[in-house]
Amino acid sequence: MELTLLGTGAPAGLPRPDCPCASCATARGELARATTALLVDGALLLDLTPGAAFAAARAGRSLAAVRQVLLTHPHDGPPVELPVGLPTAGRVADGRSLTLISGHRVRAVPMDAPGTGYEVTSPDGERLLYLPPGGAPAGEGTGPRYDMVVADVVGRPDALAKLRALGAIGVTTDVIAVHLDHDVPPGPELVRRLAAAGARAVPDGTTLIVGDYHAVPDLPRRTLVLGGARSGKSVEAERRLEAFPEVLYVATGGTREGDSEWAARVGLHRERRPGTWRTEETCELAPLLAGDGPPLLIDCLALWLTDAMDRVGAWDDAKWAADGRRALHERTAELVAAVRATRRTVVTVSNEVGSGIVPATASGRRFRDELGRLNATIAAECEHVLLVVAGQAVPLRG
Numbered sequence: 518m519e520l521t522l523l524g525t526g527a528p529a530g531l532p533r534p535d536c537p538c539a540s541c542a543t544a545r546g547e548l549a550r551a552t553t554a555l556l557v558d559g560a561l562l563l564d565l566t567p568g569a570a571f572a573a574a575r576a577g578r579s580l581a582a583v584r585q586v587l588l589t590h591p592h593d594g595p596p597v598e599l600p601v602g603l604p605t606a607g608r609v610a611d612g613r614s615l616t617l618i619s620g621h622r623v624r625a626v627p628m629d630a631p632g633t634g635y636e637v638t639s640p641d642g643e644r645l646l647y648l649p650p651g652g653a654p655a656g657e658g659t660g661p662r663y664d665m666v667v668a669d670v671v672g673r674p675d676a677l678a679k680l681r682a683l684g685a686i687g688v689t690t691d692v693i694a695v696h697l698d699h700d701v702p703p704g705p706e707l708v709r710r711l712a713a714a715g716a717r718a719v720p721d722g723t724t725l726i727v728g729d730y731h732a733v734p735d736l737p738r739r740t741l742v743l744g745g746a747r748s749g750k751s752v753e754a755e756r757r758l759e760a761f762p763e764v765l766y767v768a769t770g771g772t773r774e775g776d777s778e779w780a781a782r783v784g785l786h787r788e789r790r791p792g793t794w795r796t797e798e799t800c801e802l803a804p805l806l807a808g809d810g811p812p813l814l815i816d817c818l819a820l821w822l823t824d825a826m827d828r829v830g831a832w833d834d835a836k837w838a839a840d841g842r843r844a845l846h847e848r849t850a851e852l853v854a855a856v857r858a859t860r861r862t863v864v865t866v867s868n869e870v871g872s873g874i875v876p877a878t879a880s881g882r883r884f885r886d887e888l889g890r891l892n893a894t895i896a897a898e899c900e901h902v903l904l905v906v907a908g909q910a911v912p913l914r915g
Contacts, residue, residue, distance in 0.1 A: 518557065518558055518621075518637070518639035518641070518643040518645060518726070518727040518728065519557070519558050519559075519724060519725075519726055519727070520555060520556070520557055520645065520665070520667075520724065520725045520726075520727055521555070521556040521573070521576050521578050521722070521723070521724045521725075522553070522554075522555060522667075522693070522695065522719060522721060522722070522723050522724075522725070523551070523554040523555065523556055523566075523569055523572040523573055523576065523578075523721065523722070524550060524551030524552045524553045524554045524566060524572060524721050525550045525551075525553055525694075525695045525696075525697055525718065525719065525720070525721055526549075526550030526551055526552055526553060526695075526696070526697050526698070526721075527550075527552070527553075527650060527696050527697060527698035527699075528552055528590065528650060528696070529552075529698075530549075530550060530551055530552055531544045531548075531549060531550040531697055531698060531699060531703070532544040532545075532549065532699065533698075533699060536699060538699050539702065540699035540700070540701065540702045540703065541699050543702060543703060543704065544699070544703050547720050548703040548704060549721075550697055550721055551566065551568065551572060551721055552564070552566040552567075553566075553650075553695040553696050554566045554569055554572070555647060555667065556573060556578055556580070556583070557621065557637055557645070558619060558621065558639070559578065559579070559580075559582045559583065560582055560583060560584050560585070560617060560618075560619035560621065561583070561584070561585050561586075561587070561617060561619070561621055561623070561637065562580065562583045562585070562586045562587070562603070563587055563589060563635060563637075563647055564587075564588060564589055564590065565586050565588065565597050565598065565599060565603070565606045566596070566597070566598065567596055567598040568598070569598065569600065570600040572721065572722070575722055576721075576722035576723075576724065578724075580600060580602075580603060581602065583603055583604070584604065584617055584618055584619060585604060585607075585615070585617050585623075586599075586603055586604055586605070586606040586607065587606070587607060587608060587609060587623065587633075587635060588606050588607070588608050588633070589632055589633050589634065589635060589647065589648075589649040590632055590649055590650070591631035591632050591649070608625075608633055609623060609624075609625035609633065609635070610625060611625050611626075611627040611628075611633065612624075612625060612627060613625055619640075620639070620640035621637055621638065621639055621640065622637070622638045623635055623636070623637050623638075624636045624638075626646070626648075626654050627654070627655040627656060628648070628649065628652040628653065628654065628655055629652065629653050629654070629655040630649075630651050630652045630653070631652075632649030632650070632651070632652045633649065634646065634647060634648045634649060634652060634654060635647050636663075639727070641728075643664045643665075643727045643728040644661065644662075644663045644664050644665075644727075645663065645664065645665045645666075645667065645727050646663045646665070646666045646667070646668070646680075646685070647667045647668070648666075648667070648668040648669060648673075648676060649669070649696075650669045650672060650696035651669060651672055651673060651696075652669065652673065652676070653673050653675060653676030653679055654676065654679065654680070661685075662684060662685055662686070662687045662690065663680075663685055663686065663690055664689075664690065664691065664727050664728040665690065665691045665692075665693065665725070665727045665728075666680065666685075666686060666690055666691075666692045666693070667693045667695050668692070668693075668694070668695065668696075669694075669695065669696040670692065670694035670711060670714050670716045670760070671694060671696075671697065671698070671700055671701055671707075671710065671711075672696065672698070672700070674714055674756075674759040674760040675759065675760075675791055675793075677692065677714060677715070677716070677760040677761075678759065678760050678761055678762045678791065678793065679762070681760075681761060681762055682762035682763070682793070686715075689730065691717075691725070691727075691729075691731045692714070692715055692716035692717070693716065693717065693718070693719060693725070694711050694714075694716050694717065694718045695718075697718060706910075709910065709912070710756065712736075713736060713756060713757040713758075713760070714759070714760035715736065715760065716760070717731075736757065736758075736761075736862060737899070737900040737901035737915055738859075738860075738861075738862055738863070738900060739856060739859070739862075739863050739865075739898060739899040739900055739901070740754075740757060740863070740864045740865070740899055740900070740901040740902070740903070740915075741865050741867065741892070741895055741896050741899040741901070741902045741903070742754045742757075742864065742865070742866050742867070742903045742905060742910075743866075743867055743868070743869045743892060743896075743902070743903065743904045743905065743913075744866075744868070744869055744904060744905035744906065745868065745869055745870075745872075745873075745906075746868070748905045748906060748907065748908065749905050749907075749908040749909075749910075750866055750868075750905040751816055751817075751866055753903060753905050753910050754814055754816060754864045754865075754866045755790065755814065757864050758812050758814055758862075758864055759791060761811075761812060761862075762793050762811075763793060763794075763795075763811035763812075764791070764793075764794045764795075764811055764812050764813075764814055765794070765795050765796075765797060765805070765810065765811055765812070765813050765814070766790055766794050766795065766796045766797070766814050766816070767796075767797055767798075767799065767802065767805060767813055767814065767815045767816070768796060768797070768798045768799075768816060769798075769799070769800050769802075769815065769816065769817060769818075769820040769821040769824065770798075770817075770820040794814075800820075800821050800824040800825070802815060802821065802852055802855065803851055803852060803854075803855040805861075806855040806856060806858070806859040806861065806863065807855060807858065807859065808861075809860070809861070810861060811861075812861060812862035812863065812864070813861055813862070813863045813864070814863075814864045814865075814866075815863065815864070815865040815866065816865075816866040817865075817866040817867050817868060818865060818866070818867035818868075818888070818891060818892065818895065819867055819868040819870070819888055821852075822849075822884070822887060822888050822891055823884070825845055825848045825849065826841075826845060826883075826884065826887070828844075828848070829841045829844035829845050829848070831844075831845050831880075831883065831887075832880045832883075833880075834879060834880075837883065845887065849887075849890075849891055849894070852891075852895075853894045853895060853898060856895055856898045856899070857898045865895065865899075867888070867891070867892050867895070868888065869892070869904065870884075870885050870888055870889070871885060871888075871889045896913075896914070899914070899915075900914070900915050901914060901915030902914040902915065
């Protein structure tokens with residue numbers, strides 16, 4: 518089954534008309550994207566947008582053989598422009614199927630938001646799933662695994678998580694991001710965001726073969742995300758796992774009786790996480806890293822180190838000199854060894870504190886130094902290391 522993407526952008530396109538944002542300002546040339554529309558084997562057109570005939574011509578394709586035009590967008594979606602000779606655009610009712618004269622079978626997939634998704638099966642059995650912007654499949658049934666999924670990966674990463682949980686997306690499924698808007702700057706940042714979700718983007722006019730093997734981006738098994746206070750490091754870490762189901766969020770900060778400000782911080786983190794994630798509040802990381810199970814998101818090493826220093830009395834100068842240093846280094850060595858040996862996917866967050874004001878106390882300087890050493894040793898065990906500065910993720914490794 519041959520799929521040509523006549524457009525890959527959001528309903529308003531990219532750049533948006535008259536939008537002054539930085540993402541739109543850089544979306545030029547090959548980074549510009551028309552409203553998403555798909556041409557399947559020259560016979561089926563999914564979404565009919567202004568300029569579709571010219572887009573097909575630019576891609577070296579023709580709409581002359583199109584026998585069916587189906588819409589996915591909500592009824593108040595982007596404008597529809599019907600070129601001369603094309604059949605009238607229509608919509609299949611949710612759950613109903615349509616067999617085309619070309620031999621393709623189309624089933625309308627119910628969505629959890631306005632719009633219609635389509636599952637297309639070729640005469641040879643390849644399976645394609647195309648979802649509208651802002652939509653994810655409703656219900657639990659999707660059938661066998663798809664060869665290709667074309668969806669709003671940036672806007673609805675939870676749709677991929679659901680499809681993965683159902684087994685509809687496997688390790689060989691090619692996931693293509695469309696409906697791309699100005700939420701993410703085009704170029705390297707978009708590539709990095711999509712790779713974290715196991716997806717990729719292609720330029721407008723690209724023709725793909727559904728069912729052909731394509732290397733699917735792998736999520737690194739161990740990732741360390743560093744950053745200062747309010748830099749966006751926790752959001753970046755969560756983003757790296759939001760397209761995958763059954764994540765275990767490991768909160769090392771615990772609870773603090775009577776501290777309403779801390780409770781508000783914890784509450785904001787919880788509200789941001791997908792509902793399918795579980796949370797465990799613990800600083801006993803080695804057993805979790807040694808066990809089997811879903812990916813871990815550990816937030817954060819700075820709070821883990823605070824707990825470790827509490828346990829060995831490292832804040833007291835005399836205790837530190839006597840046996841606190843040795844005891845702390847034994848505990849950190851145990852954690853580093855567990856990270857090295859783990860078979861789980863792990864994303865760890867930590868504070869980068871060595872670039873600020875020198876602490877006024879010996880214990881403060883001790884914490885700063887030990888966290889710097891811990892970050893360096895954990896980073897050495899990770900395939901991917903990111904530094905988040907002012908909300909921008911800068912790859913340091915991988």
